[in-house]
Amino acid sequence: MHPIEVSIPSFRSEGSNVEKGYTVFKIEVLMCGRQHTVEKRYSEFYTLHKMLKKIIKPPEIPSKHVRNWVPKVLDQRRQGLELYLQTIIMENEVLPKIFLDFLNIRHFPSLPKTESYGSFETESEESSKLTHQPALLFLRDPYLLPTTNDTFSNMVIEGVIRGIFYPDFQPR
Numbered sequence: 001m002h003p004i005e006v007s008i009p010s011f012r013s014e015g016s017n018v019e020k021g022y023t024v025f026k027i028e029v030l031m032c033g034r035q036h037t038v039e040k041r042y043s044e045f046y047t048l049h050k051m052l053k054k055i056i057k058p059p060e061i062p063s064k065h066v067r068n069w070v071p072k073v074l075d076q077r078r079q080g081l082e083l084y085l086q087t088i089i090m091e092n093e094v095l096p097k098i099f100l101d102f103l104n105i106r107h108f109p110s111l112p113k114t115e116s117y118g119s120f121e122t123e124s125e126e127s128s129k130l131t132h133q134p135a136l137l138f139l140r141d142p143y144l145l146p147t148t149n150d151t152f153s154n155m156v157i158e159g160v161i162r163g164i165f166y167p168d169f170q171p172r
Contacts, residue, residue: 004089005030006103008082011074023074025081029103038104045081048102052088055096059087 007028015021025045027038045061052058062080066073088099100106 003031004095004103004105006082006085006089008078008085011078013069013074021069023069023077025078027085027103029105031105036104038102040102042077042081044102045084048098049084051098052096055098056088056092059084059091 008025009028011023011025013021013023022041022043024039024041027040029036029038042064046064049058049061061084062077066077085103089095
């Protein structure tokens with residue numbers, strides 16, 4: 001079982017006529033028990049394909065030109081694009097960042113099938129690091145109790161330590 005699963009359950013046509021219209025494909029992404037939806041046009045798939053060819057050997061993408069816009073033909077294209085995405089996931093030990101960006105997936109280094117090379121935009125190593133504010137800050141070692149006989153500060157430190165390391169702890 002792979003940490004990322006994709007499917008394209010549906011599509012819809014946009015635009016008033018066939019010449020200026022286009023099709024939007026609804027991609028459902030399931031990763032680590034969380035699901036989200038991304039909508040992409042065929043042109044975005046084609047751009048992804050061209051960029052992936054520079055990094056990996058992607059599978060064949062369904063034909064760029066569709067002779068007619070009948071639902072049966074568009075459904076065949078939907079199935080082909082779904083297979084295209086699934087094959088990329090199955091055949092690559094490490095998924096390129098541009099593929100993850102395409103699916104709007106954050107990059108988690110702990111996932112074995114994700115990687116951070118090959119991005120749509122060029123970015124430095126500094127900008128790709130996650131930035132956050134500390135959730136808890138200790139001015140001194142929390143394991144060392146204060147030297148004073150102040151029982152209140154001992155109780156606060158003990159409560160914080162229990163809250164972090166023993167969240168299910170029930171006092172007697």
